[in-house]
Structures are given as C-alpha cells and as structure tokens.
Amino acid sequence: MKTRGMIILSVAVVIGLGGLLASLNLNTTKRQSLRIFVHDRKQALGLNPGQRDLEHMRIMTGLKDVSNVSCRHCHGIELEHMRWNKPRRRHPTPEGMVHSPDGGGLFVALADQNQVVEIDTATRAIKRRATVPGKPIGLAIAPAGDRLFVTCREADTVVALNTARFEVIGTAAVGISPVGVGFAQTPNGDRLIVANTGSGDASVIDASSMTELARVNTGREPYGVQTSADGRLAFVASRLAEMPHADQAPAAELTVIDTVRTRAVKRYPLESAHLSESIALDANRGWALTPMVRVRNLIPITQVARGWVMSSGIAFARLDGSEVVQMPLDEANAYFADPADLVLHPRGHRAYITSGGGDVVTVLDLDRMFEWLEEASPAARQRAIHDLELAHDYVVARIPTRRNPSRLALSPDGNTLYVAERLEDSILLIDTRTLETLGRIELGDGGADDPIRRGERIFTTAAKTFQSQFSCRSCHPDGHVDGLTYDFDGDGIGDNMLDNRSLQGLAGTWPFKWNGQNPSLAVQCGPRFAKVLMRTDPFSDDELKDLVAFIESLPPARSRSAHLTELTPAERRGRDIFFATHTPDGEGIPRDRQCHHCHAPPLYTSRMKTDVGTRGPTSLIDEFDTPHLLGIGASAPYLHDGRARTLEELWTLYQTNDLHGVSSYMNKHQLNDLIEFLKTL
Ligand code: HEC
Ligand code: HEC
Ligand code: HEC
Known part of the structure; x- marks a missing residue:
C-alpha cells in the first residue's frame, strides 16, 4: 500500500512539475535541469516522455525512434566533473633514477609529486629535495657529477639542476612529452639527447646554454636514450611499432643519431617488436641491446592459450649495422611480461632487466648470450625469439620484487643494483656479487588505501593472464x-580486425568498444573479457571497481605542445570548419553531417552508434560507436579497423561520399586546418 501511495504521489508531482515548468519564468540552465530531472523521473517510473521532449530528442539525434536515448546523452556532461579532472592523491612514485658518479648519492625523479630527490645511499634517507614542475621523469648526469638533467613530461622541457645547490639553473624547450635523456661530451661541446615521446623526434640540446640545436625524427614514441662513450653517437629506442598497412606486421625503430652533425645515421627496424623503453650499449663486443615485446597481433587472440600472442625478449643490434637478433626472455611456463629497463654491469658479463608485469628482475649471463650469438648460424639467430628452450641457458636468476619494478640504476662500481618498485613507492637494493637483496629505500607507504593506485596495480600485473604472459x-x-x-x-x-582504443580520457564516453556494445567500464573489463582475452579467472568486484577508478583517472592524451597557450590561426580556422553549419559557399550542411552533431563537445561524442559508410574489408557490421575525440591526435591509426594511418587519410583515402561529415568541398588547406584543430582536443 505504502509503495503504491509513493508512486501515485511521485507521478502526480512529476506531471504537476511538467505543467508548472511551462508557466514558470526560469533561466535556460535552470529550466533545462528541471526538465531533465522530470524526464529522468518519468523514465524511472516507466511513464511516457512528453511530446515536447520527444520532439526535441528526435530533432537533436536525427532519429525517429528515441526510445534508447536519454537527456543525459547530451546534457549534464561537464569536463570539470570528470574523475581525471578531480584532485587525487599524489604518490612518491619512483620513475627515473641515476647514480652520482662519485658513488654517494642516488637521484630519483618523483613525477607524480613534481620533485627530484637525492638519496644518501649510506643512510638510505632522502637528503635533499628539489621542486621541478611538469612531471619530472627522465634523468641524466654529467660525468663530473656537477649537473643533473631532468625531462619534464608535461611541461615539454628539459631542466638542468646544479647538484651542489640542488637548484634549477637552466631550462630548454623540447618536443612533446619528453622522457628519456642522454648526456654526450662531444668535440663541439656538451650535448643532451632528449626522446620526445609525443612528437616522435629527439631534441639535440647544447647542455651549456640549454638551447635546442636540432630535432631528429625517430620512430613512434621514442623512449630510451643511450650515448656512446666517445659522445659521438646516441641510440634512441622507440616504444611503438608502426604497421605499414593494416595487414602487415609492425616494426619499431632503433635510431642512431650523430650528436655532432645532429642527424640520423642509421635506422634499425625491429620487426614485430615494440614497447622498448630502454637501451644499453656493449661497445667492446659491438652491440646495442633493447628490451622488447614480440607481438603477433595479426593472429587470432584465441591463440593466447598457446603462448602465441606476445612474448618478451631483447633485441641485439650489431653496431656495424649488419643485423638485429631477437633473443627470448620467456621460458616455457615462466613468461616475462612487460620488460621495462635494461642495464649492463660495467664489467660487461651480466645484464639486469625488469619485468614490470611479472614482478621480477632477471639476471642474464651476457657472456653466454654473446657466445651463442657468435656460434649460431644466421638462420638460428633469426629463429631464436621463438625458442623457449634458449633462455634457460643464460638466465642466471629471477629475483622477486614488489609490484611493478621499472627503472634500474647501478652504483658506479657495479656492486649495488637499485630497482624502482614503482607502484609500492620503494627502491629495492640488490648485491650484484651475491644476488642477495639488501633491503629497501622506502619513499612512502605504498598508497594501498588509494583505489586509483590499487587499480593501476591490477592494470599492470600479468598475474591475471594465462601463464602470466x-x-x-x-x-x-x-x-x-x-x-x-x-x-x-x-x-x-585476419577477420574483423579491431584497432586498439585509448583509455586516456575515457571517463563518461560510454558505450565502449567499437561496436558500442558495452554500456559501462565494469562490463567492458568484466567476465567476458577474462574469458576471451585473459583466459583466466575474472576480476573480483573490488578489483573491478579499482580498475575502473584507475582508468577514469587517466586524462586525455596530449598531441599539442605545452608551449602553445592559445589556438593558432590554422587551429582557429579548423575549429570553424568543425562547427560549420554551412559550406564556405553558403550551402547548408545537413545536421547529421556536421562534425559536431556526432562529435558533440565537451567529450566530442554523441554516445551513439552510426553508419558513416566506413565498413571495411574485414568488418562484420556497419554501425560503429561514435568515438570521442579527446586526445585524438595521439591515437593513430584510425577507424575501427585501423585502416586510416593518419587523420588526413580519413578524408582523403577513406572519404565516404560525405556520409562521415561533409568534407568534399574542402581543399588541401582546409583539411589541414581541420586536422590542426583536431590535434588540440
Ligand atoms: C542528442 C542530443 C540531445 C538530447 C538527447 C537532448 N538534448 Fe536538449 N539540447 C540539445 C542541444 C544541442 C541543445 C541546444 C544547445 C544547448 O542549449 O545546450 C539543447 C537544448 C535544450 C534545452 C534548452 C533550450 C530550450 O528548449 O529551452 C532544454 C531545456 C533541453 N535541451 C532539455 C532536454 C531534455 C529535457 C532532454 C531529455 C528529454 C534533452 N534536452 C535531450 C541536445 C540534446
Ligand atoms: C591484446 C591487446 C589488449 C590487451 C591485453 C587489453 N586490451 Fe583493451 N583493448 C584492446 C583493443 C584492440 C580494443 C578495441 C576492441 C573493441 O573495440 O572491440 C580494446 C578496448 C578496450 C576498452 C574500450 C575502450 C573504448 O573506448 O571503447 C577498454 C575499457 C579496455 N580495452 C580496457 C582494457 C583492460 C582493463 C585490460 C586488462 C584487463 C585490457 N584492455 C587489455 C586491446 C587490448
Ligand atoms: C553521423 C555521425 C558522424 C559525423 C557527422 C562525423 N562523424 Fe566522425 N565518426 C563517426 C563514427 C561512427 C566514427 C567511427 C567510424 C569507424 O570507426 O569506422 C567516426 C570516426 C571519426 C574519427 C576517427 C576516430 C578514431 O578514433 O579512429 C575522427 C577523427 C572523426 N570521426 C572526426 C570527424 C570530423 C572532423 C567530422 C566532420 C568532418 C566527423 N567526424 C563527422 C561519426 C560521425
């Protein structure tokens, strides 16, 4: 009786409110919120929406049937309410690490807290702190130990610190999102080589005046940098592979830069390899080494159970440029997920490498690896990466760590190895002579009470996938x-190929997947996912909640320089094209072919599926989720099947008879302007 009474009362209130609204003299925002409130209540009570609301939704969506549309598809979305825009707990997460050449101090970049700290390695306590804004991440130190160089990923700068006073003495502007940095003493002066992950190039900086001398193109997302002992060459490992065509195997690039002539002198392709975040040189034996993931993205994901989708290894590139050999790190039933950093012992007999997903540091017998390389036939060298028997021969030890080991540093004598345990805010010390652990430097409490931190631990663990691959x-x-x-x-x-989608800036952009079939992140990452992709037990409800908290905390990617403060003239012209309702000739563009109708701000999605004529040779459907465009400049390739290698190609090679926005009137300059605008989102 009581519930029925409540319902009758609610219905009366809702109907009454609807009527009242029309007569009240409220401002637009208030009227809008009230009407939305009334509509939501009606929907919850199973009542039909009013004619006016139906008509409004029909006009705005261009659909006849709006039964699946809610006011919230278009209203009440504000960027400032997105989780990634809310304040969150910041952790002393250790990122880049470098040891002082005289042995006394360890420098650590704490990106999340905008600090660089110096740790006294004898007492294991923080001795000094410097505030370095803009997410300090990569470190390099001058051989004399007097200057420390820090890349700031969010500020697009590299900063010089005087180590005596521990303060900033210079700043240079570089490309977008710099990470790796190397120092080189050249006949022409001191140089820094900075890997700009966002702009796909490396900056060569004069380290004395802190000015940029040149930019050299690299592969996509250059990450690790290593300079030769004579300072003449810099090796840059790029993290992402590029697929020449949607059905061709990808390759990443190892770029060799002449630091004096400031240009690339050699580009090694790393076939079917990617995620190289570090690089080391063995000059005596004449090889450059970079960790890598061997990816077989073109074979069906169901092959996870046969260990065929991804494996880990080290790419050995001969310095004379003649060959690249990929050596495996996995052993049958002991996979090595997400290799992160690689360092060589100064004596050259051993290498240390972290498995960010497997929580282990692996110690490799380099002498044995090189012996094998010298003796094996060329054919055997090319097959090596597929041989899970091989690693057994040169893996000396697998030393367990806390969650997400990433960067490594060695003391100058090579006796102590420092391992950043990223998601526990600690640094593990290992004696390289005995391979015993020597305790830890604790930078914080590990942040286990922060759901976002816990979510990132789940996101980065291999413990949840079949054989921890x-x-x-x-x-x-x-x-x-x-x-x-x-x-x-x-x-x-090669059926139904699907382009990977970014999780950065994903909050609020439901539904998910290219086919728009998953209404929430919890469903997207839930049991079906576990079955298809991970081949193991699904996440618990609590884990799923933390995982979603982490994903929603990721802000959109940035593909525009942090040094630009306002829109350039080209970007402004592009914005006008994006929001145009008429062509420059004055001809009206139908509402459902205006870019902003489907890609509606602030998230640049209508949250609906549409057929824009983009069905490709392997597609099984015609209608796709309207993708949000936040950070779009950084997530190539494009379309559900990744057919378009660049944004341009969407309207050049894959123009769909003006179904996907009216674009046939655009000349080359107008298209360029539109793309410049898209890169600002
Ligand atoms: C497909 C997108 C879409 C949907 C769905 C939608 N609206 Fe709108 N609405 C718009 C746009 C676009 C405008 C005009 C710009 C603005 O004021 O935000 C608008 C304007 C309005 C306005 C202000 C103008 C006026 O008529 O007073 C109100 C009120 C409003 N909407 C209420 C609603 C309600 C209630 C619902 C759900 C029944 C709804 N809208 C569903 C897109 C939509
Ligand atoms: C083998 C590579 C691979 C792995 C591993 C992987 N993903 Fe994805 N992810 C993809 C691809 C490809 C898509 C696009 C698939 C689609 O739309 O159907 C995707 C889509 C998504 C989406 C939807 C994004 C959107 O805009 O609709 C989410 C969320 C997501 N992944 C989260 C995760 C999480 C969480 C994990 C780990 C539990 C994970 N992914 C592991 C490749 C992967
Ligand atoms: C009728 C709705 C609609 C209109 C109008 C529209 N789009 Fe799209 N857009 C989509 C859909 C749906 C997709 C996904 C298609 C696919 O993956 O095959 C898409 C894809 C895109 C992508 C690629 C996204 C990615 O992650 O791969 C970009 C960029 C884009 N649109 C920009 C624009 C611009 C600029 C305009 C105006 C010239 C425009 N769109 C007009 C619905 C629309």
Missing part, C-alpha cells in the same frame, strides 16, 4: 594505445 598495460602502455590492430575474433586469421 601479459597485462592490460602490454597493449595499453600508460593506459594509451600501442597503435596496433588485433584479431579479437578467432574465426579465421
């Missing part, structure tokens, strides 16, 4: 894309 991060580094298309279907090779 990979983690979410293996395909979504930093929660972003790996730039590859995958065969998630399993009904034949």
Whole structure:
C-alpha cells in the first residue's frame, strides 16, 4: 500500500512539475535541469516522455525512434566533473633514477609529486629535495657529477639542476612529452639527447646554454636514450611499432643519431617488436641491446592459450649495422611480461632487466648470450625469439620484487643494483656479487588505501593472464594505445580486425568498444573479457571497481605542445570548419553531417552508434560507436579497423561520399586546418 501511495504521489508531482515548468519564468540552465530531472523521473517510473521532449530528442539525434536515448546523452556532461579532472592523491612514485658518479648519492625523479630527490645511499634517507614542475621523469648526469638533467613530461622541457645547490639553473624547450635523456661530451661541446615521446623526434640540446640545436625524427614514441662513450653517437629506442598497412606486421625503430652533425645515421627496424623503453650499449663486443615485446597481433587472440600472442625478449643490434637478433626472455611456463629497463654491469658479463608485469628482475649471463650469438648460424639467430628452450641457458636468476619494478640504476662500481618498485613507492637494493637483496629505500607507504593506485596495480600485473604472459598495460602502455590492430575474433586469421582504443580520457564516453556494445567500464573489463582475452579467472568486484577508478583517472592524451597557450590561426580556422553549419559557399550542411552533431563537445561524442559508410574489408557490421575525440591526435591509426594511418587519410583515402561529415568541398588547406584543430582536443 505504502509503495503504491509513493508512486501515485511521485507521478502526480512529476506531471504537476511538467505543467508548472511551462508557466514558470526560469533561466535556460535552470529550466533545462528541471526538465531533465522530470524526464529522468518519468523514465524511472516507466511513464511516457512528453511530446515536447520527444520532439526535441528526435530533432537533436536525427532519429525517429528515441526510445534508447536519454537527456543525459547530451546534457549534464561537464569536463570539470570528470574523475581525471578531480584532485587525487599524489604518490612518491619512483620513475627515473641515476647514480652520482662519485658513488654517494642516488637521484630519483618523483613525477607524480613534481620533485627530484637525492638519496644518501649510506643512510638510505632522502637528503635533499628539489621542486621541478611538469612531471619530472627522465634523468641524466654529467660525468663530473656537477649537473643533473631532468625531462619534464608535461611541461615539454628539459631542466638542468646544479647538484651542489640542488637548484634549477637552466631550462630548454623540447618536443612533446619528453622522457628519456642522454648526456654526450662531444668535440663541439656538451650535448643532451632528449626522446620526445609525443612528437616522435629527439631534441639535440647544447647542455651549456640549454638551447635546442636540432630535432631528429625517430620512430613512434621514442623512449630510451643511450650515448656512446666517445659522445659521438646516441641510440634512441622507440616504444611503438608502426604497421605499414593494416595487414602487415609492425616494426619499431632503433635510431642512431650523430650528436655532432645532429642527424640520423642509421635506422634499425625491429620487426614485430615494440614497447622498448630502454637501451644499453656493449661497445667492446659491438652491440646495442633493447628490451622488447614480440607481438603477433595479426593472429587470432584465441591463440593466447598457446603462448602465441606476445612474448618478451631483447633485441641485439650489431653496431656495424649488419643485423638485429631477437633473443627470448620467456621460458616455457615462466613468461616475462612487460620488460621495462635494461642495464649492463660495467664489467660487461651480466645484464639486469625488469619485468614490470611479472614482478621480477632477471639476471642474464651476457657472456653466454654473446657466445651463442657468435656460434649460431644466421638462420638460428633469426629463429631464436621463438625458442623457449634458449633462455634457460643464460638466465642466471629471477629475483622477486614488489609490484611493478621499472627503472634500474647501478652504483658506479657495479656492486649495488637499485630497482624502482614503482607502484609500492620503494627502491629495492640488490648485491650484484651475491644476488642477495639488501633491503629497501622506502619513499612512502605504498598508497594501498588509494583505489586509483590499487587499480593501476591490477592494470599492470600479468598475474591475471594465462601463464602470466601479459597485462592490460602490454597493449595499453600508460593506459594509451600501442597503435596496433588485433584479431579479437578467432574465426579465421585476419577477420574483423579491431584497432586498439585509448583509455586516456575515457571517463563518461560510454558505450565502449567499437561496436558500442558495452554500456559501462565494469562490463567492458568484466567476465567476458577474462574469458576471451585473459583466459583466466575474472576480476573480483573490488578489483573491478579499482580498475575502473584507475582508468577514469587517466586524462586525455596530449598531441599539442605545452608551449602553445592559445589556438593558432590554422587551429582557429579548423575549429570553424568543425562547427560549420554551412559550406564556405553558403550551402547548408545537413545536421547529421556536421562534425559536431556526432562529435558533440565537451567529450566530442554523441554516445551513439552510426553508419558513416566506413565498413571495411574485414568488418562484420556497419554501425560503429561514435568515438570521442579527446586526445585524438595521439591515437593513430584510425577507424575501427585501423585502416586510416593518419587523420588526413580519413578524408582523403577513406572519404565516404560525405556520409562521415561533409568534407568534399574542402581543399588541401582546409583539411589541414581541420586536422590542426583536431590535434588540440
Ligand atoms: C542528442 C542530443 C540531445 C538530447 C538527447 C537532448 N538534448 Fe536538449 N539540447 C540539445 C542541444 C544541442 C541543445 C541546444 C544547445 C544547448 O542549449 O545546450 C539543447 C537544448 C535544450 C534545452 C534548452 C533550450 C530550450 O528548449 O529551452 C532544454 C531545456 C533541453 N535541451 C532539455 C532536454 C531534455 C529535457 C532532454 C531529455 C528529454 C534533452 N534536452 C535531450 C541536445 C540534446
Ligand atoms: C591484446 C591487446 C589488449 C590487451 C591485453 C587489453 N586490451 Fe583493451 N583493448 C584492446 C583493443 C584492440 C580494443 C578495441 C576492441 C573493441 O573495440 O572491440 C580494446 C578496448 C578496450 C576498452 C574500450 C575502450 C573504448 O573506448 O571503447 C577498454 C575499457 C579496455 N580495452 C580496457 C582494457 C583492460 C582493463 C585490460 C586488462 C584487463 C585490457 N584492455 C587489455 C586491446 C587490448
Ligand atoms: C553521423 C555521425 C558522424 C559525423 C557527422 C562525423 N562523424 Fe566522425 N565518426 C563517426 C563514427 C561512427 C566514427 C567511427 C567510424 C569507424 O570507426 O569506422 C567516426 C570516426 C571519426 C574519427 C576517427 C576516430 C578514431 O578514433 O579512429 C575522427 C577523427 C572523426 N570521426 C572526426 C570527424 C570530423 C572532423 C567530422 C566532420 C568532418 C566527423 N567526424 C563527422 C561519426 C560521425
């Protein structure tokens, strides 16, 4: 009786409110919120929406049937309410690390807290702190130990610190999102080589005047940098592989830069390899080494159970440029997920490498690896990466760590190895002579009470996948894309290829997946996902909640320089094209072919599926989720099947008779302007 009374009362209130609204003299925002409130209540009570609301939704969506549309598809979305825009707990997460050449101090970049700290290695306590805004991440130190150089990923700068006073003495502007940095003493002066992950190039900086001398193109997302002892060469490992065509195997690039002539002198392709975040040189034996993931994205994902989708290894590139050999790190039943950093002992007999997903540091016998390399036939060298028997021969030890070991540093004598345990805010010390652990430097409490931190631990662990082969991060580094298309279907090779999607800026952009079938992140990452992709037990409800908290905390990617403060003239012209309702000739553009109708701000999505004529050779459907466009400049390739390698190609090669926005009137300059605008989102 009581519930029925409540319902009758609610219905009366709702109907009454609806009527009242029309007569009240409220401002637009208030009227809008009230009407939405009334509509929501009606929907909850199973009542029909009013004619006016129906008509409004029909006009705004261009659909006849609006039964699946709610006011919230278009209203009440504000960027400031997105989780990634809310304040959150910041952790002393250790990122880049470098040891002082005289042995006394360890410098650590704490990006999340905008600090660089110096740790006294004898007492294991923080001795000094410097505030360095803009997410300090990569470190390099001058051989004399007097200057420390820090890349600031969010500020697009590299900063010089005087180590005596521990204060900033210079700043240079570089490309977008710099990470790795190397120092080189050249006949022409001191140089820094900075890997700009966002702009796909490396800056060569004069380290004395802190000015940029040149930019050299690299592969996509250059990450690790290593300079030769004579300072003449810099080796840059790029993290993402590029697929020349949607059905061709990807390759990453190892770029060799002449630091004096400031240009690339050699580009090694790393076939079917990516996620190289570090690089080391063995000059005596004449090789450069970079950790890598061997990816087989073109084979059906159902092959996870056979260990065929991803494996880990080290690419050995001969310095004379003659060959690249990929050596495996996995052993049968002991996979090595997400290799992160690689350092060589100064004596050259051993290498140390972290498995960010497997929580282990692996110690490798380099002498044995080189022996094998010298003796094996060229054919055997090319097959090596597929041989899971091989690693057994040169893996000396697998030393367990806390969650997400990443960067490594060695003391100058090579006796102590420092391992950043990223998601526990600690640094593990290992004696390289005995391989015993020597305790830890604790930078904080580990942050286990923060759901976002816990979520990132789940996101980066391989413990949840079949035989611990990979983690979410293996395909979504930093929660972003790996730039590859995958065969998630399993009904034949190369069927229904799906482009990877970024998780950065994803909050509020439901529904998910290219087919728009998943209404929430919890469903997207839930049991079906576990079955298809991970081949193991699904996440618990609590884990799922934390995982979603982490994903929603990721802000959109940035593909525009932090040094630009306002829109350039080209970007402004592009914005006008994006929001145009008429062509420059004055001809009206139908509402459902205006860019902003489907890609409606502030998230630049209508949250609806549409057919814009983009069905491709392997597609099984015509209607796709309208993708949000936040950070779009950084997530190539494009379209559900990754057919378009660049934004331009969407309207050049894959123009769909003006179904996907009226664009046939645009000349080359107008298209360029439109793309410049898209890159600002
Ligand atoms: C497909 C997108 C879409 C949907 C769905 C939608 N609206 Fe709108 N609405 C708009 C746009 C676009 C405008 C005009 C710009 C603005 O004021 O935000 C608008 C304007 C309004 C306005 C202000 C103008 C006026 O008529 O006073 C109100 C009120 C409003 N909407 C209420 C609603 C309600 C209630 C619902 C749900 C029944 C709804 N809208 C559903 C897109 C939509
Ligand atoms: C093998 C590579 C791979 C792995 C591993 C992977 N993903 Fe993805 N992810 C993809 C691809 C490809 C898509 C696009 C698939 C689609 O739309 O159907 C995607 C889509 C998504 C989406 C939807 C994004 C959107 O805009 O609709 C979410 C959320 C997501 N992944 C989260 C995760 C999480 C969480 C994990 C770990 C539990 C994970 N992914 C592991 C490749 C991967
Ligand atoms: C009728 C709705 C609609 C209109 C109008 C529209 N789009 Fe799209 N847009 C979509 C859909 C749906 C997709 C996904 C298509 C696919 O993956 O095959 C898409 C894809 C895109 C992508 C690629 C996203 C990615 O992650 O791969 C970009 C960029 C884009 N649109 C920009 C624009 C611009 C600029 C305009 C105006 C010239 C425009 N769109 C007009 C619905 C629309």
